[in-house]
Amino acid sequence: MKNLFSLLLLVVCCCTAFAQQSARVTVRGSIVDTASVVMPGATVMLLTPKDSALVSFGRTSDKGTFEFRNMKRGPYILKVSYVGFLPLQKEFTPDAGDITDLGALKIKPIQKELFEVVVKTARAPLSIRGDTIEYNASSFKVPPGSSVEELLRKLPGMQVDQDGNIKAQGQTVQKVTVDGKQFFGADPKLATKNLPAEAISKVQVFNDKTEAAKTTGIDDGKREKTVNLELKESHKKGGFGKVTAGIGTKERAQVRGNYNRFNQKEQFSVLGFANNINQTGLSFDDYQDFRGSQSFNWQDNGDFGFNSGFYYFGGDDGNGIGIPINGGNSSNRGFSRNYAGGGNYNYDTKKTKLSSNYFFNQTGQTFDTDLNKETFLPNGSFLTLEKSNRSTLNNNHRASARFEKNLDSLNTLVIIGNARFNNGTERFSSTQNFFRGMSRETPSSLTEINNRNSFSAFQLASTAIYRHKFRKKGRNFAASLSYNINDTDGSGNQQSNNRYFDDTTSTGPPASFRLNQDNMTSSLRNELKSSLDFIEPLSKTVSWETFYNFSFRTDRVDRDVFDVSDQGRIRNNSLSRYYTNDFTYNRIGTSVRYSNKGLNVSGGLAGMWFNQAGRFAPDQTASTFTSVNRSFFSVVPNVTVYYNMKNRNLNANYNVDVRQPSTADLQPVIDNSNPRFIREGNPNLLPQLTHRVSAGFNTYNPGSFVHFYSNVNFGYNINQIVYNQTVDERLVTTSRPENIDGGKNFGSYLGFGFPLKKTKATLNVYSSLNFGRNPTYINNVLNQTNTNYYNFGLNLDLTPSEKFTLYPNFNWNLTDTRYSVNKTQNLQIYNFRYGGDLNVQMPGGIYFNGRLNYQIYKNEKFGFNQQLPILNLSVYKLFLKDNKAEVRLSAYDVFNKNQGITQQAYQNILQTEQVQTLARYFMLSFTYNVRGLKSQMRRNNGW
Amino acid sequence: MKKLLFFLLIFAGIQARAQELRGVVTYEYSQDWIKIASRLPYLSLDQKERIKSTYKNYTGSKSIMKLYFNADQSLYSYESDYTRSEDGRWSWRNSDYVIRRDFKQGTRTEIIEMLGKTFIVEDSLAEPKWKILNQLKDIAGHVCMKAETDDPIKSQKITAWFAQDIPVSAGPEMYYGLPGLILELDINDGDVVVTATQVELKDVSKELAAVKKIKGKKIKAAEYDKLLTDHIKTAIKAQENPYWTIRY
Structure with missing residues (x-):
């Protein structure tokens, strides 16, 4: 298309005053370069001189001329731009006539x-x-x-x-x-x-x-x-810090502080706290301030492949190596004294990220516990009343480092190392009275325990992950190598005195049995793991993943037990043990994934092979060892579906969890630290497999703020690890882990939230149901414990103004437990919770916060009815420039009702436990934060 | 006070230039959630700085946008209705967002999903009030000049870089009306940056003519503006980030 003239309609701004006639002018001119050659196609703009606002624009003709017709009369800037030339700017005010000719304007080339x-x-x-x-x-x-x-x-x-x-x-x-x-x-x-x-x-x-x-x-x-x-x-550097100190009645005190220095590349922080108000760990905010950009790291898991058949350790293994976080809440059990401090350094660039930190904490805890425990047997039941005291002191030194390097755009290396050195002592004393049946009149036996233990341990967990992207988009390879070690040495002394009043086998004074033993255990665990993963795109929408996981773990445990008497220490060969266990695990799997139009589906299969080879004897010098060699092979499927639609999504999963027995469960060791409840290990245990199916559907309407969440899940256990119990004539329980099939669980969750009045009131209601069946053998009789759990709750967010907010919450919970072994013991436990959080802003920058948590525990069968209203109140005032300082007066547990009560029904046991804990105290505290403080009128909705 | 102005543009003997005035631009749209969060008035300095320091290595999300244009019309939307993750193993839905402009007739048709609904805004064009600045920079091989305007509803400072050598008024997102094609748009100093990665001058009449059927509620521009104003006000009051549910 060749146009000599083209008309361009330009609506700069539509306004009314069309009426001012002769206030119009035509501006024309031409553009030439320094050699006076005409410049066609140059962009010519008219701007207002006041703010460079664009009024009109056009381009020069082939003769280099331009013309703006019918312009409002007034001063203008004429701006000319042309590729390769310096933009020209000329201010002018139109002449008196109808036409203003600016003549030939020269533009200069940019050097x-x-x-x-x-x-x-x-x-x-x-x-x-x-x-x-x-x-x-x-x-x-x-x-x-x-x-x-x-x-x-x-x-x-x-x-x-x-x-x-x-x-x-x-x-x-x-x-x-x-x-x-x-x-x-x-x-x-x-x-x-x-x-x-x-x-x-x-x-x-x-x-x-x-x-x-x-x-x-x-x-x-x-x-x-x-x-x-x-x-x-x-x-440009920055630094900030925060310090809080408080002193209270009943010798309660706390101090905590942190200081950070940072620039674009580096973050450095130190943090410390000390308190006796049961704050054992960091709050999330403190943790983020401490760890900075390394607070969360994704893709640090070196175990590749889908979840099915992936084997993880249950129980206590491998926990606690990271920095303790407790969300800033006070623990509701016992009393503790806590000291902690550490430093963190991060270095972040696009190519290299380095982080290292050291953290020390010491926690001294005391638990004074009243336990009321009923144990059901096929032919009756017995009651245990226990008063115990446990005091512990633990020291943890933790150090960690993480290094990430983008070698180039296709290759990434991550190396992570976490180490912990810890030691601790524990003293435990207890008096246990045993009653046959429900009577609390005459005890059948009495046991007094006095144990001391100490340990020291070293743990290291290290992983290196290498990822490679191929030039072909979507083709990826990853390899990982991990080495973990756990070296623990412990020693203890166990003393107990057991008297059996109704023992018919002896005559005269009650049969009594004393125990005084020393034990020493040293255990060393080494683990080497490696994973490989390869992803090949088959088409734009389909990709194929293949992975391999390998792990080899060896345990060496040497436990020596000595009977202590007036004659000295004599080695106890029935309790002493030396054993080794080697675990080899291999898994190879493959899956296909389809991702298109918001639908993401993957399905795959893996074969896993597991072998455990152990040998044990009373002593490492023993001539004969008992050998254990168990292996099994299983093919496990895995299916995941995620469908993302407008304002809603759907997900469904089928996988098989594999849970490796904990070390304590596996070791051929008899733990008699409580001589009335003896725990035996079982070296023949196999890993537990759980087939799990789940599906969920969520909708959210961001316009009306209405949301709905739902989830159902079902799990079926194979080789479930359960603790079979045998209770002898003297009411001594021996618990031993065994594999059993048939345990299952069905759960569901529904949640619905909507605003009653936008920005002022929101209601959330939710309900969850859970039906579980867990088999165990009690005195060689199979017992099925059916636990039905019904929960319903609602939360209300009332935020009528900036000066008043209230968050009431209600929760009703019923646990219905049925024991097949003894139907007369079936029972229902009710837990009700009524809570609220009230914030009021008062004149003079003073704020008030009240928090109520009213818990009711009911168990009609046992006539148990506990009402625990816990009310915390605080008044605080922000002051100094930018609200950098806060002074706060707090009252904790105003009604002095905090009793640390828990009630549980599980397996063949119903127990109520009460731990003395922090009850009413008052505290005056002061906080200074360089970055300023904020009143906590609102719950944080996230950002 | 500005008025309705007519401007006569004279091209003489500019051969083939008219043919160059059509094509397709591929943009990379990147959004920095951390910078956006740091503007929320209800967060304290402490919270903002914590967010910044914690997530400094994970700041933005990116998507690919396409702009089809000729001298009279433009069409701007996602490259595809679904986004695929870089490794190709995740696919998720993009919100409806189709911005259509007809400069000749002075009309616009915008299909915008926000607040859980799809709206179709049909109205006349209302040109942003641009200021022209002096900086130059090269984007995708074109020397661009800087211009600025602002969005009074979202209180945003808009910086556009328009090509000196593609004299078309089109641009990405809601912006247009400069003497050249907008190849980069920067909202609030980097909160959102839309940068051209490729400019292809070719015939796009088919793409411009194609009309995808999307159902939605038809509203006028004034209603749309009111919806936005109300939503932003409400969300800030409720202490929620308004931009989780509307386009920044």
Whole structure:
């Protein structure tokens, strides 16, 4: 299409005042270059001089002419732009006539080197503002460690001579400023010779008024060539810190503080706390302040492949190696004294990320416990009343380091190391009275226990992960290698006195049995793991994953038990053990994944092979060892579906969990630390398999804020690890883990939330149901414990104003437990919770917070009815500039009702436990935060 | 006070230039949630700095957008209705977002999913009030000039870089009306950056003519603006990030 004229309709702004007639003018002119050659196709813009607002625009004709018709009369800026030329700017006010001819306007080419280097090659914004030229420093490569002087030498239009004198566009630079300020005296060379080039983000060159003119305020018309250096954000440093100290009644006290220093690349922080108000770990905020950019790391798991058949350790193995976080809540059990402190350093660039930290904590805890436990047997039941005291002191030194390197755009390496050295002591004393049946009149036996233990342990968990992306998009390879070690030495002394009042086998005084034993256990566990993973895209929507996991673990445990008597220590060969266990695990699997149009489906199969080879004897010098060699092979499927639709999503999963028995369960060791409840290990245990199917559906309407969540899941256990019990005539329980099939669980969750009144009131209701069946053998009789759990609750968020918020919550919970072994013991436990959180802003910057948690425990069968209203109140005031300081008066457990009660029904046991814990106290605390504090009127909804 | 203006544009003998005035631009749309969070008035400095320091290595999300244009029309939307993760193993739905402009007739048709619904805004064009600045920079091989405007509803500072050598008024997102094609758009100093990665000058009449059927509620521009204003006000009051549910 060739158009001689084209009409372009431009609506700049539609307003009314069309009426002002003769206020119209036509502006015309032409554009030529420095050689007076006409410039067709140049962009011509009319701007208002006041704010450079665009009024109209067009392009020059083939004769280089332009014309703006019917323009409102007034001053304008005419701006001309053309590729390769300096933008031209001309201010004018139209003449009196109807037509203003600006004549031939000359545009100058941008210096070729400036244009090529700065605008084209370096892809850098070159700013030409009046006579200021701005260079983007990062676009000009200088060797690391260079001074600004060397950077200036690289800039087009700048010259630096041997003595460091600077010339810009041929003129000598008289002044160098940094962020607009003079840099140590008047010599411009001082800044350029001393500042590192990498600290500079921009270099600006312009003509500035003289210092004399600036100080006197009289413009003498003289201008000095000035260079201003703008510092990078990364070279602007920051630091902040926070400290809280409080003192209360009943000798309660707390102090905590942290300090952070950071710039763009580095974060450094230290943190410490001490308290006796049961805060054993960090709050999430403190944790994030401490760990900074390394608070959360995804993809640090070296175990590749789908979940099915992936084997993980249950129980206590491998826990506690990370920094303790408890969300800033006080524990509701016992009393504790806590001390902690540590430091963290992070270094982050696009290519390299390094983090390391050290953290120490000491926790001393005391538990005074009243336990009321009923145990059901096929032919009756018995009752245990126990009063016990446990005090522990644990020290943990933790160190961790993480290194991530993007070797290039296709290769990444991550190395993680976590180590913990810990030691601790424990003292435990207890008095247990045993009653046959439900009678509490005459005890059938009495046991007193007095145990002491100490241990020291070292753990290390290290992983290296290498990931490679192939040039073919979607083809990926990953390999990982892990080495873990756990070396623990423990020793203990166990004393107990057991008296059996109704023992019919003896005559005369009650049969009694004393135990006084020393034990020493040293255990060493080593584990080597490796995984490989390869993903091949088969098409745009289908990819195929293949993985292999390997693990080899060896346990070596040497336990020596001695009977202590007046004659000295005699080795107890029935309780002493030396054993080794080697576990080999291999899994190979493959899966196909389809991802298209919001639907993501994957399905696969894996074969897993597991072998355990152990040998044990009373002593390592024993001539005969008992051998255990067990292995099994299983094919496990895995299916996942995730479908993302408008305002809703659907998910479904089928997988098989494999749970490796804990070390304590596997070891052929008899733990008689409680002589009335003896735990035996079982070296023949196999891993537990759980087939699990789950499905969920969620909708959320962001317009009406209505949301709905639902989930159902079903699990079926094969080789479930259960604790079979045998109770002898004397009511001594022996518990031994065994594998059993047939345990299952069905669960569901429904949640629904909607605003009653937008921004003022929101209601959330939810309900969960859970039906579980767990088999166990009690005195060799199979017992099925059916536990039905019904839960319903609602939360209300009332936020009527900025000065008043209230968050009531209600929860009703029924646990219905049925024992097949003894139906008369079936029972229902009710737990009700009514809570609320009230915030009020009062005049004078004073805030009030009240928090109620009213718990009711009911068990009609046992006539148990506990009502525990726990009320916490606090008043606080923010002060100083930016609310940097806070003073707070708090009352904890105003009604003095905190009793640490828990009630549980499981297996063949119903128990109520009461642990003495922090009850009513008052505390006055002071907080100072450099970044300022905020009233907690609202619950944080996330950001 | 500005008025309705007519401007006569004269091209003489600019051969083939008219043919160059059509094509397709591929943009990379990147959004920095951390920067956006740090503007929320209800978060304290402590919270903002914590968010910044914790998530500094995971700041943004990216998607690919396409702009089809000729001298009279433009069509801007996601490259596809679904986004696929970089490794190809995840696919998720994109919100409806189709911005259509007709410069000749002065009309716009915008299909925008927000607040859980799809709206179809049909109205006349209302051109942003641009200021022209002096900076130059090269984007996808085109030298661009800087212009600025602002969005009074979302209180955003908009920086656009328009090509000196593609004299078309089209642009990405809701922006247009400059003497050249907008190749980069920067909302609030980097909260959102839409940068052209490829500019292809070719015939796109088929793409411009294709009309995808999307159901939605038809509203006028004023109603749409009111919806936005109300939502932002309500969300801030409820201490929720308004931009989780509307486009930034």
